[in-house]
Amino acid sequence: MEHIAQRVxxxxxxxxxxxxxxxxxxxPDAIPLLxxxxxxxxxxxxxxxxxxxxxxxxxxxxxxxxxxxxxxxTVAVLxxxxxxxxxxxxxLGDRIRMQAHANDTGVFIRSMGARGQLGxxxxxxxxxxxxxxxxxxxxIIVETVGVGQSELDIAAAADTTVVVVTPGMGDTVQxxxxxxxxxxxxxxxxxxxxxxxxxxxxALRGMLHMGPASEWDVPVVETRAHExxxxxxLWETISRHRIYLEETGQLADRRSVRLKGEVLDLVERGLxxxxxxxxxxxxxxxxxxxxxxxxxxxPETGACEILGGVDAKPERIGNG
Amino acid sequence: MEHIAQRVxxxxxxxxxxxxxxxxxxxPDAIPLLxxxxxxxxxxxxxxxxxxxxxxxxxxxxxxxxxxxxxxxTVAVLxxxxxxxxxxxxxLGDRIRMQAHANDTGVFIRSMGARGQLGxxxxxxxxxxxxxxxxxxxxIIVETVGVGQSELDIAAAADTTVVVVTPGMGDTVQxxxxxxxxxxxxxxxxxxxxxxxxxxxxALRGMLHMGPASEWDVPVVETRAHExxxxxxLWETISRHRIYLEETGQLADRRSVRLKGEVLDLVERGLxxxxxxxxxxxxxxxxxxxxxxxxxxxPETGACEILGGVDAKPERIGNG
Numbered sequence: 001m002e003h004i005a006q007r008v009x010x011x012x013x014x015x016x017x018x019x020x021x022x023x024x025x026x027x028p029d030a031i032p033l034l035x036x037x038x039x040x041x042x043x044x045x046x047x048x049x050x051x052x053x054x055x056x057x058x059x060x061x062x063x064x065x066x067x068x069x070x071x072x073x074t075v076a077v078l079x080x081x082x083x084x085x086x087x088x089x090x091x092l093g094d095r096i097r098m099q100a101h102a103n104d105t106g107v108f109i110r111s112m113g114a115r116g117q118l119g120x121x122x123x124x125x126x127x128x129x130x131x132x133x134x135x136x137x138x139x140i141i142v143e144t145v146g147v148g149q150s151e152l153d154i155a156a157a158a159d160t161t162v163v164v165v166t167p168g169m170g171d172t173v174q175x176x177x178x179x180x181x182x183x184x185x186x187x188x189x190x191x192x193x194x195x196x197x198x199x200x201x202x203a204l205r206g207m208l209h210m211g212p213a214s215e216w217d218v219p220v221v222e223t224r225a226h227e228x229x230x231x232x233x234l235w236e237t238i239s240r241h242r243i244y245l246e247e248t249g250q251l252a253d254r255r256s257v258r259l260k261g262e263v264l265d266l267v268e269r270g271l272x273x274x275x276x277x278x279x280x281x282x283x284x285x286x287x288x289x290x291x292x293x294x295x296x297x298x299p300e301t302g303a304c305e306i307l308g309g310v311d312a313k314p315e316r317i318g319n320g
Numbered sequence: 321m322e323h324i325a326q327r328v329x330x331x332x333x334x335x336x337x338x339x340x341x342x343x344x345x346x347x348p349d350a351i352p353l354l355x356x357x358x359x360x361x362x363x364x365x366x367x368x369x370x371x372x373x374x375x376x377x378x379x380x381x382x383x384x385x386x387x388x389x390x391x392x393x394t395v396a397v398l399x400x401x402x403x404x405x406x407x408x409x410x411x412l413g414d415r416i417r418m419q420a421h422a423n424d425t426g427v428f429i430r431s432m433g434a435r436g437q438l439g440x441x442x443x444x445x446x447x448x449x450x451x452x453x454x455x456x457x458x459x460i461i462v463e464t465v466g467v468g469q470s471e472l473d474i475a476a477a478a479d480t481t482v483v484v485v486t487p488g489m490g491d492t493v494q495x496x497x498x499x500x501x502x503x504x505x506x507x508x509x510x511x512x513x514x515x516x517x518x519x520x521x522x523a524l525r526g527m528l529h530m531g532p533a534s535e536w537d538v539p540v541v542e543t544r545a546h547e548x549x550x551x552x553x554l555w556e557t558i559s560r561h562r563i564y565l566e567e568t569g570q571l572a573d574r575r576s577v578r579l580k581g582e583v584l585d586l587v588e589r590g591l592x593x594x595x596x597x598x599x600x601x602x603x604x605x606x607x608x609x610x611x612x613x614x615x616x617x618x619p620e621t622g623a624c625e626i627l628g629g630v631d632a633k634p635e636r637i638g639n640g
Contacts, residue, residue: 279587
């Protein structure tokens with residue numbers, strides 16, 4: 001396995017795919033490899049693209065791949081679908097995209113589906129981004145389906161996030177899901193030739209004006225990705241946001257916040273594993289459970305009782 | 321606030337609605353109330369109904385409400401939409417249902433939307449179930465939109481789970497989302513008069529046969545909820561599953577597992593709160609973070625270093 005780390009650092013696509021698979025499967029031998037390549041991360045620009053199913057994200061991302069290639073940048077795409085049980089391969093639209101770029105070694109495309117635990121996909125995606133970053137891809141596009149909470153978590157892994165909407169979706173402020181305004185750096189109004197586009201554009205802009213004032217006015221770019229229209233402007237807008245982030249120091253801030261979140265998530269996960277392992281054989285825990293099941297004690301009170309033996313410990317981190 | 325607990329125990333719908341709102345908002349005065357009524361829980365039968373948007377769940381649940389009322393049971397419905405920022409009121413189809421049952425004090429309907437953190441909705445739903453249970457509703461129907469991970473978590477709160485599918489959805493095994501087979505006790509093939517129904521039925525049954533053998537053969541009931549067709553059979557099938565659960569002792573097992581999960585979730589949440597509070601001012605944590613941000617240390621190694629000071633503690637629960 002060890003030479004895989006070296007090959008990843010040399011940009012070997014097969015080694016990249018293999019390491020991502022190992023990390024997805026939580027293979028114990030993969031963590032030292034991530035450790036060995038981590039020093040080479042921090043160079044890639046991470047672009048998040050999210051939106052409802054049917055908004056045309058795949059075609060739009062395909063257009064962005066072409067823009068990136070024209071600008072001389074290598075690109076890796078992670079197509080993340082929290083509702084798909086499949087991972088590691090070519091699914092649906094991705095297969096077509098993969099074929100289109102099959103002879104271009106500057107493009108890497110991979111699908112990731114949800115498997116196992118909640119939070120696992122966001123974690124696997126973050127690790128995959130590190131691998132692609134270390135492999136030298138200049139731009140990493142993380143494409144997520146839908147705008148649920150898990151997609152928002154994944155979008156939070158990006159430097160710049162593009163939210164793709166279509167005419168009709170933005171008719172009322174209410175149809176935009178919770179949290180979407182917070183994560184959008186750029187809106188792409190795709191299928192902008194369809195009926196209701198002007199109305200959606202107006203509703204979106206109105207909604208953006210209601211938000212808190214910022215140095216960055218979230219732009220709405222009209223695209224028709226299936227005709228490759230508007231993609232140059234979208235690419236330019238993304239580049240402009242990147243420069244904005246760099247010049248204001250926000251790029252470094254966003255990345256620090258992300259890494260902090262990643263460490264905290266791993267700490268929490270480790271704590272959970274430890275606690276579960278310990279509680280499994282704990283007579284106190286069994287007694288509390290029996291009491292809750294007999295409805296003599298409510299779950300909250302039971303949890304407090306168990307925590308009474310636990311909560312003092314983290315203090316030691318602060319002091320030691 | 322205290323007399324609210326008494327009124328909940330007397331089945332007062334206004335008090336029920338008010339306490340659920342307080343619990344959703346994590347109001348500190350609500351937890352003692354939950355504690356005060358918890359002894360009266362454990363009597364309601366909890367039915368989960370889940371399926372993709374547009375599968376006709378609302379109409380089907382409306383039919384189940386009528387079946388329950390005919391059987392003399394009181395019913396509470398929690399319509400849970402993880403993608404909705406709205407909560408506490410009447411949204412979309414729920415408004416129509418609420419009107420239909422507005423004069424029937426044996427029916428309680430409430431919508432719950434996602435607000436705030438991931439996992440928060442599942443937690444709020446569990447608490448709302450306890451409140452409705454204590455208030456004496458004989459059947460609690462938890463209706464969730466979609467079949468993503470968070471919906472699966474919510475479905476896990478049910479005694480019996482009905483998964484609603486429509487013709488075309490089951491054409492290939494691949495279109496059924498991850499985890500759906502594990503949670504389905506009964507499939508309702510709704511809109512069973514639409515094209516492709518026979519094919520979907522065959523695909524579903526074929527898929528069910530591939531699963532592990534069980535004493536309970538997951539039935540597929542054909543319904544046309546908008547014409548009230550098949551609902552009596554669906555109701556009968558649900559009742560049959562309930563009897564199966566009771567006779568095999570699985571009902572008690574499922575409820576114990578759920579309560580255990582609820583306590584563990586609250587323990588984890590409490591731990592996280594404690595750890596975050598402590599780490600916020602910890603020089604060691606800051607040092608690790610700086611090192612990760614400088615790419616001198618990967619997040620996993622950083623987390624292990626922090627955990628080194630933490631992981632010993634839960635041992636004390638086991639021994640003390």
